[in-house]
Amino acid sequence: MQLHLNIPSAGSGCTCLSRIGVSRYKADRYRRQRPEAAAQCPNCGYDAHASMHLCPARRKACNLYKKVGHFAKVCKSKRTRAAESVALRRQPTRIGSATRTVKQTCFLDKVATEGKDTTEDGSSSQPWRAELLLNGAAARFKLDSGADVTCIPEGHPLVPAVLCSVTGLKLLGPSNRPLHVLGSFQATLKHKEHHVDEMCYVIRDLGEPLLSRQASVSLHLIQKVCFDLGTLKGE
CATH class of the missing domain: 2.40.70.10 (Acid Proteases)
Structure with a gap:
């Protein structure tokens, strides 16, 4: 990354970064300090794959509603189904x-x-x-x-x-x-x-x-x- 410097006139005795350079520097520093979020495959619940063809749930049927392509533990349908029985x-x-x-x-x-x-x-x-x-x-x-x-x-x-x-x-x-x-x-x-x-x-x-x-x-x-x-x- 290249920082753009604005050199003030003689006698000021300081060197300042341009607005563009400062904003890019702060954003880059924030990205370096922020930990990377753990990527998770939405279909199997394990770590993300390099290719979805490697997902173990690719051709598997969900045990809850028999939909193909994901495991029951990450099934989104079960979160929206209304309950009829109670405890x-x-x-x-x-x-x-x-x-x-x-x-x-x-x-x-x-x-x-x-x-x-x-x-x-x-x-x-x-x-x-x-x-x-x-x-x-x-x-x-x-x-x-x-x-x-x-x-x-x-x-x-x-x-x-x-x-x-x-x-x-x-x-x-x-x-x-x-x-x-x-x-x-x-x-x-x-x-x-x-x-x-x-x-x-x-x-x-x-x-x-x-x-x-x-x-x-x-x-x-x-x-x-x-x-x-x-x-x-x-x-």
Whole structure:
């Protein structure tokens, strides 16, 4: 790089760089000091290749949506798919320091549901669902082992016209956005010879009915197991 010098008239006693030379010098110095960002291949997630013909994902099908040319770990489609199933977990928070009242908060986690649920090796993993009787009428529920409460979508034919108001319970969706809980109703759920009384919460924009973990265990649809010193115990 060549620096252009402007020599002032005699007697000034200084030498200055031209504006063009100074700006180029500063930009070049900044580029030398700034660390190079690690290049990554958008199709396989590994370091960038000299040629895309060398990418291992070039002719591979994505395990999520079977699109050819990229791996599932860098799939962009999964980031935009709406979630229909939720997992609820409890996080008690105290409000009112004087009364020490505990308010219940439940979170809903996003789970990919469009198309077949697949693992990295391409094997299929379909959600568990069961046909139940809700107050004597048939209803299909998705079994959610991570759900603390049973949820019913708005507009489901078995939702009663009059709902109970929900107090002391807050439901949050992805990014901690509050969900629109319309109300609740008490129901008797039955599967074969087993039955359980369950509080059902009606939620707007829910894709399908979700059966809570406790109700799934009570109806003998899910069995809780524990590992204790290498011994498998069924509860």
